[in-house]
Amino acid sequence: xxxxxxxxxxxxxxxxxxxxxxxxxxxxxxxxxxxxxxxxxxxxxxxxxxxxxxxxxxxxxxxxxxxxxxxxxxxxxxxxxxxxxxxxxxxxxxxxxxxxxxxxxxxxxxxxxxxxxxxxxxxxxxxxxxxxxxxxxxxxxxxxxxxxxxxxxxxxxxxxxxxxxxxxxxxxxxxxxxxxxxxxxxxxxxxxxxxxxxxxxxxxxxxxxxxxxxxxxxxxxxxxxxxxxxxxxxxxxxxxxxxxxxxxxxxxxxxxxxxxxxxxxxxxxxxxxxxxxxxxxxxxxxxxxxxxxxxxxxxxxxxxxxxxxxxxxxxxxxxxxxxxxx
Amino acid sequence: xxxxxxxxxxxxxxxxxxxxxxxxxxxxxxxxxxxxxxxxxxxxxxxxxxxxxxxxxxxxxxxxxxxxxxxxxxxxxxxxxxxxxxxxxxxxxxxxxxxxxxxxxxxxxxxxxxxxxxxxxxxxxxxxxxxxxxxxxxxxxxxxxxxxxxxxxxxxxxxxxxxxxxxxxxxxxxxxxxxxxxxxxxxxxxxxxxxxxxxxxxxxxxxxxxxxxxxxxxxxxxxxxxxxxxxxxxxxxxxxxxxxxxxxxxxxxxxxxxxxxxxxxxxxxxxx
Numbered sequence: 176x177x178x179x180x181x182x183x184x185x186x187x188x189x190x191x192x193x194x195x196x197x198x199x200x201x202x203x204x205x206x207x208x209x210x211x212x213x214x215x216x217x218x219x220x221x222x223x224x225x226x227x228x229x230x231x232x233x234x235x236x237x238x239x240x241x242x243x244x245x246x247x248x249x250x251x252x253x254x255x256x257x258x259x260x261x262x263x264x265x266x267x268x269x270x271x272x273x274x275x276x277x278x279x280x281x282x283x284x285x286x287x288x289x290x291x292x293x294x295x296x297x298x299x300x301x302x303x304x305x306x307x308x309x310x311x312x313x314x315x316x317x318x319x320x321x322x323x324x325x326x327x328x329x330x331x332x333x334x335x336x337x338x339x340x341x342x343x344x345x346x347x348x349x350x351x352x353x354x355x356x357x358x359x360x361x362x363x364x365x366x367x368x369x370x371x372x373x374x375x376x377x378x379x380x381x382x383x384x385x386x387x388x389x390x391x392x393x394x395x396x397x398x399x400x401x402x403x404x405x406x407x408x409x410x411x412x413x414x415x416x417x418x419x420x421x422x423x424x425x426x427x428x429x430x431x432x433x434x435x436x437x438x439x440x441x442x443x444x445x446x447x448x449x450x451x452x453x454x455x456x457x458x459x460x461x462x463x464x465x466x467x468x469x470x471x472x473x474x475x476x477x478x479x480x481x482x483x484x485x486x487x488x489x490x491x492x493x494x495x496x497x498x499x500x501x
Numbered sequence: 502x503x504x505x506x507x508x509x510x511x512x513x514x515x516x517x518x519x520x521x522x523x524x525x526x527x528x529x530x531x532x533x534x535x536x537x538x539x540x541x542x543x544x545x546x547x548x549x550x551x552x553x554x555x556x557x558x559x560x561x562x563x564x565x566x567x568x569x570x571x572x573x574x575x576x577x578x579x580x581x582x583x584x585x586x587x588x589x590x591x592x593x594x595x596x597x598x599x600x601x602x603x604x605x606x607x608x609x610x611x612x613x614x615x616x617x618x619x620x621x622x623x624x625x626x627x628x629x630x631x632x633x634x635x636x637x638x639x640x641x642x643x644x645x646x647x648x649x650x651x652x653x654x655x656x657x658x659x660x661x662x663x664x665x666x667x668x669x670x671x672x673x674x675x676x677x678x679x680x681x682x683x684x685x686x687x688x689x690x691x692x693x694x695x696x697x698x699x700x701x702x703x704x705x706x707x708x709x710x711x712x713x714x715x716x717x718x719x720x721x722x723x724x725x726x727x728x729x730x731x732x733x734x735x736x737x738x739x740x741x742x743x744x745x746x747x748x749x750x751x752x753x754x755x756x757x758x759x760x761x762x763x764x765x766x767x768x769x770x771x772x773x
């Protein structure tokens with residue numbers, strides 16, 4: 176069974192004067208125990224997608240299921256089975272950390288006898304046990320975020336939606352959260368659906384990444400599959416023992432695009448269109464011309480570069496809408 | 502209806518109320534003020550006036566009929582004692598308005614306050630049904646108003662009886678009407694007030710807007726309490742029971758309407 180599946184999922188916001196298609200024909204298939212990240216700029220449709228999948232919003236067209244349950248017909252059941260970290264931590268600042276967690280445990284029907292144990296387990300997991308009896312309002316921004324993540328996972332949901340999970344966390348706290356996500360996906364087969372614009376995080380965590388812009392999914396795949404999309408932009412760096420003008424002449428004569436050249440460091444970066452086929456021949460020819468090669472390495476385009484190019488190529492003005500998304 | 506979830510929400514709201522000085526001043530401070538200040542500032546001065554200053558007063562047939570039902574020796578009381586009885590009852594009306602006034606604070610705090618503090622999304626994302634959310638918000642807004650009213654009513658009754666007893670030779674309160682008003686009529690009107698406030702709260706985005714609209718809605722309810730206090734509504738036991746039944750039906754209908762108009766999507770999109 177798929178953890179999440181959408182078919183042409185669409186969400187429109189309409190008022191008297193405005194129309195906005197926030198999510199446009201979204202098609203996703205996310206396996207159980209998968210970590211799927213949805214990347215996109217502000218207002219791309221990430222938060223709306225999560226709200227649709229957690230039964231908070233009704234789709235305008237298309238449909239979706241979570242754990243085999245229809246998001247319209249079984250919305251309440253879905254809400255009980257998934258965990259959700261909302262865009263803002265949404266914690267009760269007047270309540271203590273413990274009271275916040277107890278409240279959520281009761282809302283999600285955690286058996287009374289298990290509540291205490293489960294709270295202790297989750298606060299240890301996210302390193303907030305020292306703050307357990309403090310008012311949540313007195314916590315730092317990062318601690319509040321950790322409390323909100325702990326709350327989303329308190330009832331042991333098989334599918335967890337996290338909207339910008341590490342947005343306000345210090346690097347060490349972000350690492351704790353990432354490690355827990357990886358651990359839970361691997362050892363307890365939890366499925367994670369993460370909305371983020373943190374490319375590093377998406378690449379480190381995700382088995383697959385979707386890139387969304389203007390409500391439409393514009394690319395999807397594993398990090399390496401996404402790199403394949405811009406394979407023709409992979410550069411090959413050559414470093415030589417001695418630099419000579421002939422090196423540059425060789426690449427120019429062979430009509431290879433020079434991306435970077437540094438005569439002091441004795442390096443040159445070029446784009447080789449048929450990279451796998453032609454690289455050995457180029458090396459052979461340079462050696463044949465008595466150039467001593469110290470290093471050759473392919474430099475694949477970064478996910479950031481791929482993301483930015485994809486998003487920029489899709490940039491068309493959006494109609495106004497009062498909802499702001501991250 | 503999942504009662505564990507409903508009670509969890511009520512418990513959470515009550516804890517939040519106890520940590521808000523603003524809400525606590527409405528729940529505890531206002532009733533105490535009503536219970537102590539009114540008898541001492543409105544009734545006590547009349548008791549202190551020299552009886553000679555009270556000329557023979559004719560309060561009219563309506564007043565005489567009204568209070569002769571409540572005080573057996575009304576016609577034999579001197580004008581000062583009669584004035585004290587009238588004032589004691591009049592001030593009691595204000596105390597009975599508390600269950601209508603307090604929900605304006607608690608209901609707007611618990612619904613619009615959640616929207617303002619952006620905590621509502623966590624509730625909306627939970628497995629609570631719309632009915633469970635509405636019911637829990639009604640109960641958590643209603644409970645403080647009932648507690649506040651009881652505090653105020655008991656305080657008021659004790660202080661007023663202490664002041665008035667020497668003049669009329671009997672305890673003015675508690676009597677049947679006041680008890681029905683405190684324990685049945687006014688809690689029921691309070692629930693109606695809470696339901697109306699929650700209806701408003703689901704449609705507005707700021708606590709201030711909720712107060713402003715709420716204050717308009719509670720006016721007819723206040724008139725209802727005043728009318729009953731002067732015996733204009735429940736003339737007999739049968740009309741009283743019928744009135745209570747009508748209020749119960751109104752409570753049920755308003756609950757259904759509130760639960761139906763409480764829309765998750767609207768609450769969420771309006772919140773952003």
